[in-house]
Amino acid sequence: MLALTRAMGLGVGRAGGNPADATILPRPLRKPVRYLGRWFSGNVNPPRHAAALANGGLIAAALFYGVFAGGHAPTVVQASAAAVGFSIRDLAISGQNRTTEDEVAKALGLNSWTSLIGFDAEAARASLESLPWVASATVRKSYPSGLDIALVERRAAAIWQRDDALTLIDEEGKEIAEFDDPRFSGLPLVIGVGAERAARDFLPLIGGRRAIADRVVAHILIGERRWDLRLDNGVTVRLPEEAVGEALDTLARLETESGVLARDIDAIDLRLPDRVAFELTDSGAAARAEAVKIMIDAEKKRRRT
Secondary structure, eight states, X not given: OHHHHHHTXXXXXXXXXXXXXXXXXXXXXXXXXXXXXXXXXXXXXXXXTHHHHHHHHHHHHHHHHHHHHTTOHHHHHHHHHIIIIIBOOEEEEESOSSSOHHHHHHHHTOOXXXXXXXXXXXXXXXXXXTSTTEXXXXXXXXXXXXXXXXXXXXXXXXXXXXXXXXXXXXXTSOEEEEOOOGGGTTSOEEESTTHHHHHHHHHHHHHTOHHHHTTEEEEEEETTTEEEEEXXXXXXXXXXXXXXXXXXXXXXXXXXXXXXXXXXXXXXXXXXXXXXXXXXXXXXXXXXXXXXXXXXXXXXXXXXX
C-alpha cells in the first residue's frame, strides 16, 4: 500500500518525508487524490446507504441492458413519450371510400400507448399500402398528438370469374377483394384463366364500341389466347387472336346495316379475316330448312309449267 501511495504522490507533507522530493499537484487535483489515497489505505468510511445505492445501480444497469438487448427499447420510448403527452389521439384520414377507419387504425397498430415520437411513418405507409383497396398512402405526423393519413384507393375495373369465385380487379388486372357488393354488378365480367391480366388490353377495345359493349354480358378468354363474347340474347361472338379491333368493327357494321344481333342465330364466327360464319339456333335452322324447301318446291312448280 505504501508503494501505491508513493507512486500517486500521496505521501507529500507527511512526517518523515522530504519536501524536496514531493510532487506538487495542481490545486483541482489535490482533494480527489487525497481522497483516493485514504480510500486505498482503508481510512475512508463509506456512507451508510452506499451498499443499497450500489445494489440499486446494479439492478438499474441490468434492467437497461435487458431492455436494449431484448429489443424493447422502442416500446419503452413509446410508452414514456405517451405518458408525457405525445400519445396519438387525433387520426385524420382523407381519400378513403372503401377503406374503413378501423382498418386504417389496425394497419397502423395504434393503441393508447402509441406515441408520435417513436412512430415509424415509413413502416406505417407500407402497412397501409398492403390493405386491399389502397393503391398508395401518405403518412404525416402532426405534433403533439395527431396523424394525417392521405389514401389513394384502387378503382375496380371488372369482375373476374375463376371457377366459382368472383373477384374484383383493377385496371392492371390485380385482385382487389371478393365481389360481394351489388353496387359493382354493372362492371364487365371476365371469365377464365388469365382473363384478369388479358382484360387490361381487351376491355378498352370493347368499351370504345358502345353498340357492342352494351350487349355483352360476359367476356370469356379461350385457352388464354382469344376471346368469346356472350351477348344478352345468348348469342356467342367468336373473336380472332389477332386483329381484334377490325373484327369488332365488322360486327358493328353488320349490326348497323342489318341488325344481325337480333337475328335467330346462335353464334357469329369472326375468326377468319375474309368471311363471317353464322351458326343458327335450332328454331333458326328449322326456319331456314323450311324456307329452302319452299324455294325448292316453287322452283319445281315453275319448271312443270
